[in-house]
Amino acid sequence: MTWLKLVEGYMPMQMITELAVCILFFSICNYLLKKAGIGVPKFWAGILVWCFINLFYLKYRIYPPIPFSVRAIYGTVSACGIFMWVSGSQEEWLEFKRPIISVLDANNAFTKVLRTALLLLLPLGLGAFAYSSLLPSFDEPIELRTVHPAPPATTKVHGKTYVLQTAQQPYRIDTEGKYDPAYSNAHIVDQSMGRLMKDVNSSEDNPWDPNAKGYIKHVREGGEIFFQNCHFCHGDNLNGRGLWAFAFNPIPANFTDAGTIAQLQETFVFWRVAKGGIGLPGEGFPWASVMPPWEQHLTVDEIWKVIMFEYWHTGYYPRTWD
Amino acid sequence: MGRLFTPMTRGKKRFSAVTALIVAGVFLTLPIILSVTALAGGGGGGASGPPAEVLEQRKAAAAAAAAAGETVEGEEVKIETGRDVYYKTEGPAVGMPAPITADNETFYPRYNFESRVLLWVANQQHLYYGSFVLAVPIFCMCIELAGMISKDKAMAKKYDQLAYDFIRISLTAYSLTAILGGILIFTFLTLYPAFFGYLSSIFRPVMHIYALTFVAESGVLYIYYYGWDKMREGVLKWVHLSMCVILNVIGTVLMFLANSWIAFMMSPAGVDEQGRYLGNIWHVLHTALWNPLNVHRILGNMAFGGGVVAAYAAYRFLSSTTDEERAHYDWMGYIAMSLGVAFLIPLPFAGYWLMREVYAYRQQMGITLMGGLLAWLFIIQATMIGILFLTTNYYLWQALGRMTGGERFQKYIKYLVFILVVGLLVFITPHTIVMSPAELKAMGGQQHPVLGNYGVMSAKNGGINAIIMTTILSFIWYQRGNKVPTVSWSKFGNIFMGVFFIVAQINNIFLACYGYFIPANVRIGLSVPQVAGTLSCLLLMTPLNLAMLKGGRELGPIKWGQIPPRSQYAIIMLATAFTWMMGLMGYIRSSVRLFWHVNEVMRDNSPWAYTHTIGFAANVISFNVLFFWISIMFVFWLGTLGAKKVAVSKPVSDPVPAGASPQPAAGH
Numbered sequence: 001m002t003w004l005k006l007v008e009g010y011m012p013m014q015m016i017t018e019l020a021v022c023i024l025f026f027s028i029c030n031y032l033l034k035k036a037g038i039g040v041p042k043f044w045a046g047i048l049v050w051c052f053i054n055l056f057y058l059k060y061r062i063y064p065p066i067p068f069s070v071r072a073i074y075g076t077v078s079a080c081g082i083f084m085w086v087s088g089s090q091e092e093w094l095e096f097k098r099p100i101i102s103v104l105d106a107n108n109a110f111t112k113v114l115r116t117a118l119l120l121l122l123p124l125g126l127g128a129f130a131y132s133s134l135l136p137s138f139d140e141p142i143e144l145r146t147v148h149p150a151p152p153a154t155t156k157v158h159g160k161t162y163v164l165q166t167a168q169q170p171y172r173i174d175t176e177g178k179y180d181p182a183y184s185n186a187h188i189v190d191q192s193m194g195r196l197m198k199d200v201n202s203s204e205d206n207p208w209d210p211n212a213k214g215y216i217k218h219v220r221e222g223g224e225i226f227f228q229n230c231h232f233c234h235g236d237n238l239n240g241r242g243l244w245a246f247a248f249n250p251i252p253a254n255f256t257d258a259g260t261i262a263q264l265q266e267t268f269v270f271w272r273v274a275k276g277g278i279g280l281p282g283e284g285f286p287w288a289s290v291m292p293p294w295e296q297h298l299t300v301d302e303i304w305k306v307i308m309f310e311y312w313h314t315g316y317y318p319r320t321w322d
Numbered sequence: 323m324g325r326l327f328t329p330m331t332r333g334k335k336r337f338s339a340v341t342a343l344i345v346a347g348v349f350l351t352l353p354i355i356l357s358v359t360a361l362a363g364g365g366g367g368g369a370s371g372p373p374a375e376v377l378e379q380r381k382a383a384a385a386a387a388a389a390a391g392e393t394v395e396g397e398e399v400k401i402e403t404g405r406d407v408y409y410k411t412e413g414p415a416v417g418m419p420a421p422i423t424a425d426n427e428t429f430y431p432r433y434n435f436e437s438r439v440l441l442w443v444a445n446q447q448h449l450y451y452g453s454f455v456l457a458v459p460i461f462c463m464c465i466e467l468a469g470m471i472s473k474d475k476a477m478a479k480k481y482d483q484l485a486y487d488f489i490r491i492s493l494t495a496y497s498l499t500a501i502l503g504g505i506l507i508f509t510f511l512t513l514y515p516a517f518f519g520y521l522s523s524i525f526r527p528v529m530h531i532y533a534l535t536f537v538a539e540s541g542v543l544y545i546y547y548y549g550w551d552k553m554r555e556g557v558l559k560w561v562h563l564s565m566c567v568i569l570n571v572i573g574t575v576l577m578f579l580a581n582s583w584i585a586f587m588m589s590p591a592g593v594d595e596q597g598r599y600l601g602n603i604w605h606v607l608h609t610a611l612w613n614p615l616n617v618h619r620i621l622g623n624m625a626f627g628g629g630v631v632a633a634y635a636a637y638r639f640l641s642s643t644t645d646e647e648r649a650h651y652d653w654m655g656y657i658a659m660s661l662g663v664a665f666l667i668p669l670p671f672a673g674y675w676l677m678r679e680v681y682a683y684r685q686q687m688g689i690t691l692m693g694g695l696l697a698w699l700f701i702i703q704a705t706m707i708g709i710l711f712l713t714t715n716y717y718l719w720q721a722l723g724r725m726t727g728g729e730r731f732q733k734y735i736k737y738l739v740f741i742l743v744v745g746l747l748v749f750i751t752p753h754t755i756v757m758s759p760a761e762l763k764a765m766g767g768q769q770h771p772v773l774g775n776y777g778v779m780s781a782k783n784g785g786i787n788a789i790i791m792t793t794i795l796s797f798i799w800y801q802r803g804n805k806v807p808t809v810s811w812s813k814f815g816n817i818f819m820g821v822f823f824i825v826a827q828i829n830n831i832f833l834a835c836y837g838y839f840i841p842a843n844v845r846i847g848l849s850v851p852q853v854a855g856t857l858s859c860l861l862l863m864t865p866l867n868l869a870m871l872k873g874g875r876e877l878g879p880i881k882w883g884q885i886p887p888r889s890q891y892a893i894i895m896l897a898t899a900f901t902w903m904m905g906l907m908g909y910i911r912s913s914v915r916l917f918w919h920v921n922e923v924m925r926d927n928s929p930w931a932y933t934h935t936i937g938f939a940a941n942v943i944s945f946n947v948l949f950f951w952i953s954i955m956f957v958f959w960l961g962t963l964g965a966k967k968v969a970v971s972k973p974v975s976d977p978v979p980a981g982a983s984p985q986p987a988a989g990h
Contacts, residue, residue: 006771006772008771011771011772011775012772012773012775012776012781013835015772016744016748019744020740020744023740027736062772062773064764064765064766064770064771065761065764065765066770066773067755067756067757067758067761067762067765067770068757068761069755069756069757070751070752070755070770070773073705073747073750073751074747077708077743077746077747077750078743078747080712080743081712081739081740081742081743082739084712084715084716084719084735084739084742085735085736085739087888088716088719088720088732088735088736088739089719089722089723089729089732089735090723090886091729092732093886093888139758139760140758140759140760141758142756142757142758143756143757143758143759143762144698144754144756144936145754145768146694146695146697146754147753147754147768148689148693148694149689149690149694149695150685150686150687150688150689150690150693150694150695151685151686151689152686153684153686164685165685181841185841191839240767241766249759249762249763250762250763250767250768251766251767253767253768254767254768254769257767257769257771257774258774258775258778258838259753259768259769259774259775259777259778260769262778262838262842263693263778263842265685268689283690283694283695317840317841317842318841318842319842320841320842
């Protein structure tokens with residue numbers, strides 16, 4: 001259902017709002033039907049709501065497709081929610097289970113047939129499920145990848161040891177050359193959609209300004225390094241969709257996603273860039289990263305600068321613990 | 323036993339009560355007195371230097387070396403010093419270094435089974451029972467006090483009976499706690515002798531204090547229980563309550579001491595890099611994570627204890643044959659569950675503090691827990707927390723059904739269900755999704771562009787706060803179930819409460835979204851106004867609601883016992899979820915040390931120094947939960963043996979007659 005766009009930047013709230021509107025719409029419809037004397041029985045209302053959320057909305061409305069494990073979680077939770085709704089009061093519970101009891105009691109010909117059919121189909125269905133589960137599968141196994149394993153306490157790059165908890169980005173400085181995260185945070189690109197530069201005419205905001213100095217000048221230097229080395233995989237928009245990206249699975253990290261560099265300390269990113277996929281610790285199973293150890297190609301200064309460019313371009317702030 | 327005694331004169335009773343209180347006081351101070359003696363004898367050592375016997379030994383060794391011509395005449399005996407790994411202070415290296423173990427029978431004797439799992443089971447069972455018996459006396463204290471200050475005689479008697487019921491259940495569990503503690507020590511000694519030897523050498527100054535505190539706890543508990551009847555009236559009742567206070571003080575000290583061992587294993591202090599004790603026992607006890615663990619465990623124990631007692635009441639409710647019994651156990655379950663939930667609400671905040679301290683102590687430890695290897699276990703934990711809150715709401719909605727007038731709220735349940743389900747879905751959406759490589763490719767990257775946003779902290783804070791606020795609203799509805807406010811300002815009050823809840827929820831959602839656009843350190847700070855909104859709903863709206871209901875019009879009585887059995891299954895589920903979550907969090911806390919017995923000081927070189935798969939861990943946790951519930955059912959069954967049958971009389975409506983509750987047996 002890609003024709004109905006999910007608006008970038010608003011997608012999480014859009015999904016919740018759409019679901020709320022749909023549920024409200026169902027409630028109003030059911031209310032009107034009840035008024036007309038043809039209300040949907042609670043049993044079918046519960047089943048319909050569950051099917052709508054899980055078999056339609058989450059499966060076809062949300063794109064890209066949601067992995068099965070998450071849909072299974074959502075399906076279970078929504079089933080619990082529907083149970084809570086239909087059994088919230090004794091009257092509703094009695095109403096909900098009336099068709100079930102009616103089929104089990106089988107007081108007329110139709111329910112007798114239905115009960116017999118169910119009693120036959122249920123074990124058959126379970127048998128078929130067991131059979132298909134036991135069939136050998138040639139699918140690739142499911143993986144639980146640790147994307148951000150815990151870093152070591154220290155890392156040695158070009159002969160110097162860095163304590164990751166306390167090391168600082170040397171180029172995150174103000175116009176006077178002092179380490180100042182607040183200054184750099186105030187001069188990253190605009191946070192809204194499009195992520196445009198704040199002021200193209202300002203030497204404090206525009207890295208390409210010939211008079212740019214300090215932090216913003218180092219951002220430009222980082223950008224040059226990025227486009228010489230990193231954009232082939234991570235993409236010119238830093239969204240992990242570079243020229244070579246789709247040769248890999250998973251594709252390279254999408255820095256514009258709120259779950260990647262926005263969640264990490266700069267020193268963590270420094271360690272990951274310097275050591276690459278081959279330097280992932282045991283915890284980083286299954287080590288699904290082809291990133292080269294950039295310490296073999298870049299200097300320490302170049303690594304710091306490219307990291308700063310990534311934060312500037314995406315508009316995210318590095319994680320700090322103070 | 324207490325209730326079979328022949329009547330005593332008031333003077334005699336008072337004398338007995340005061341004697342009992344003095345004995346309890348002596349029990350309380352005994353470990354302190356003995357510990358002072360022990361510490362003075364060199365156990366603690368302080369920072370002044372090694373104990374005399376160590377110095378003597380060193381002098382003797384130096385003399386022997388001198389005799390062998392190895393030292394220059396007149397040279398002083400050199401006292402080696404070490405630097406505290408946490409406090410960074412210098413101190414005399416009094417203890418031996420942590421043993422460097424190897425994978426052999428000397429360091430790790432074993433059966434044909436994984437020693438770690440055996441220890442895990444023994445430890446967990448001891449912890450379950452320990453938590454229960456430490457929590458129940460705190461409930462007793464509160465309930466007994468509620469009975470004493472109640473002006474309604476019938477209610478006072480009911481509360482007193484309830485407190486007695488609680489302590490009766492915990493007494494059998496107390497014996498089991500001691501037995502399980504013995505099993506745990508034997509397991510340590512037989513399977514991990516080197517590690518246990520090291521740990522006990524570090525904690526030598528307080529090991530016996532712990533044992534004596536346990537003795538003191540037992541003594542006071544028995545006096546408290548068996549003295550129930552003798553100290554029933556007047557000032558004697560206050561003496562009795564005082565003993566419960568003493569009992570809880572001792573229990574808390576006991577728990578703090580036990581916590582110090584696990585805190586030391588996670589964040590050692592008071593030792594140098596080699597693990598040598600530096601003579602300051604306070605540093606060893608007061609490690610980086612000790613206090614957050616203490617607070618978290620007190621709250622956790624209370625929530626767990628409330629859950630177990632509520633499950634007992636639910637079990638008795640479901641097996642009741644009379645209306646009187648059903649009414650009593652319905653009420654008991656409600657009280658226990660309310661107490662448990664009251665401590666459940668602040669528990670996530672205490673957990674938040676603990677995690678903050680973990681990050682402050684070691685960033686790697688925090689990332690391993692929340693973002694790395696163990697992150698998926700936190701998703702399971704989030705699911706369990708969600709189950710706890712959803713179940714609580716469900717119980718309250720069912721309980722509305724036993725009130726005349728409660729049905730006017732039940733039609734709105736579906737809206738609360740929606741908020742709860744959406745909040746939970748956000749709260750449990752994993753950051754690292756389990757998927758096949760094909761799904762990964764179809765998704766176009768590791769993070770889902772829509773759901774990925776739910777996987778980070780900002781959204782999750784919003785999710786859990788929405789759930790808690792909804793739970794508070796359910797509780798306020800429950801309070802109003804059969805009552806209508808009649809105060810002159812009730813209309814204004816209702817509007818104010820409604821607006822307050824809406825604003826708090828909007829504030830919560832806005833901050834959850836805003837968190838994506840600000841630096842991480844500011845984002846972490848946003849949790850404060852979010853939590854403040856939630857707590858304001860709890861601490862302002864609940865009393866306001868009570869004030870509005872004061873003198874309110876009753877629509878009808880609370881029909882205790884007339885609640886659907888589903889509610890009781892919900893209580894049992896609540897208790898099971900507590901138990902499962904305790905097992906899970908214990909495993910997470912322990913396994914974050916990875917391959918260390920004592921983090922960065924003593925390495926685990928056993929063949930089991932690896933992290934279990936999630937599936938295996940979940941199976942062992944489930945086994946522990948099952949084992950606990952089977953054994954506690956046995957304890958419950960013993961409890962029923964001690965209860966007299968009550969004669970069936972007329973059906974019960976509000977209030978439950980005090981005499982209708984099952985009477986305790988003559989002895990335990």
